Amino acid sequence: MTTAISLVRENTETMQPPRALWVSFPLGRPLGKPGDAGFQHRVIAASLDLLTRQAGPVLVDYPEDAPTVDIKTAPACPVSFSKPATDTDTWKAALLNELQTLTPWYDLGRRRRKGRTLVGISNFSMTENLEKLGQLLDDEILPVSELNWFKRAIEDAKVFYLEALTAQPGDYNQEQLQKILWNDTAIGAAILKFNDMFLANTELSSFARIIAPRNVAPRNVPTRTTNKD
Amino acid sequence: MVRLRDLPDYERKHLLSKNLPPLGPPAWTPLTKSLSELRIALITTAGLHFRDDPAFEFADSTFRPISGNEDANYLVMSHSSVNFDKTGFSEDVNLVFPIDRFRELEAEHKIGSLADVHYSFMGAGLNPEAYEASASQVAGLLKQDKVDAVFLTPV
Numbered sequence A: 001m002t003t004a005i006s007l008v009r010e011n012t013e014t015m016q017p018p019r020a021l022w023v024s025f026p027l028g029r030p031l032g033k034p035g036d037a038g039f040q041h042r043v044i045a046a047s048l049d050l051l052t053r054q055a056g057p058v059l060v061d062y063p064e065d066a067p068t069v070d071i072k073t074a075p076a077c078p079v080s081f082s083k084p085a086t087d088t089d090t091w092k093a094a095l096l097n098e099l100q101t102l103t104p105w106y107d108l109g110r111r112r113r114k115g116r117t118l119v120g121i122s123n124f125s126m127t128e129n130l131e132k133l134g135q136l137l138d139d140e141i142l143p144v145s146e147l148n149w150f151k152r153a154i155e156d157a158k159v160f161y162l163e164a165l166t167a168q169p170g171d172y173n174q175e176q177l178q179k180i181l182w183n184d185t186a187i188g189a190a191i192l193k194f195n196d197m198f199l200a201n202t203e204l205s206s207f208a209r210i211i212a213p214r215n216v217a218p219r220n221v222p223t224r225t226t227n228k229d
Numbered sequence B: 001m002v003r004l005r006d007l008p009d010y011e012r013k014h015l016l017s018k019n020l021p022p023l024g025p026p027a028w029t030p031l032t033k034s035l036s037e038l039r040i041a042l043i044t045t046a047g048l049h050f051r052d053d054p055a056f057e058f059a060d061s062t063f064r065p066i067s068g069n070e071d072a073n074y075l076v077m078s079h080s081s082v083n084f085d086k087t088g089f090s091e092d093v094n095l096v097f098p099i100d101r102f103r104e105l106e107a108e109h110k111i112g113s114l115a116d117v118h119y120s121f122m123g124a125g126l127n128p129e130a131y132e133a134s135a136s137q138v139a140g141l142l143k144q145d146k147v148d149a150v151f152l153t154p155v
Helices: A009-015 A037-052 A091-112 A126-139 A147-165 A174-184 A186-199 A205-210 B009-016 B087-091 B099-107 B128-144
Strands: A002-006 A019-022 A058-061 B039-044 B048-050 B064-067 B075-077 B117-120 B149-153
Touching (some): A002 A009, A009 A058, A009 B009, A019 A037, A037 A058, A091 A126, A091 A147, A126 A147, A126 A186, A147 A186, A147 B087, B048 B064, B117 B128
Parallel strands (some): A002 A019, A002 B149, A019 A058, B039 B117, B039 B149
Antiparallel strands (some): B048 B075, B064 B117
């Protein structure tokens, strides 16, 4: 027997699994709130309670919303991106410059999380990944023969940045974090540049959808010197 | 809070395209013992695995075992979707894979026991039918582990 958490009620309504608890929490957060054992236990208890139902399918709405974080009370971003990324001539230099700025914050966050980090699915270091990504952009080349590495390097970079930006304890405003990542950083601009390059490639245009959310792309990407200039 | 009406139009349409009919005739297993006697496994579609395990491909119907003896804090995520936030999971593995909460329930005798092995799939890029073989395999493994009930989490 199964009992499921449902994040998209409409999907669950049509597929009719035996027992499901729909929660109004954001995608990515099926238990509602990180670090809050009491909140998580209430969700689990409601889900396990469905196992006692005598007939189904059962789809129950969980009554509690996840707490939202006001942008005014959220911790400030610890990193200053005051030096415009466009000051750095090449993508490679811009990305490595930013990595140097962020590394102490990433390390601090990792220590606070007792060593926990999501970085590492690419099996290459951040320096190796950013050097290679920067070089690809400087040469205006898509990594067509290394798409698996590319996707994992992009995911490693995004979580590295987000873990650095959330190095200090506190409840963060997700919208604010995403705005910083996509609007203020060289890596955000780099991913969107790749996004544009994939969109322009007939055979690989669908790949753009799995590197950047569509609500942040396309946008104006800073111009840098490339080896084709 | 997120409801479909709060999402961008493209994301709402994408999620509604996942409205699919039931996979087969209704399946219903009644509870035959108390919750405090149940052996429970966790299964997630969040694309979790340990760093040394192979990452999931862009569309991938395979699964990864997650041993109950290993430290879940070292789980990483190679889900191919970019349309959800990962910072909460960075902060707390239990937000997606609530293993510590279930260990607490086991210690408090609110459930019977936890499975020796839990499982992770990566739920993107494929329709449910593509998972039939691997899901059947996991069902067999759960039976071998004498699991009574499964707690399922999406991401």
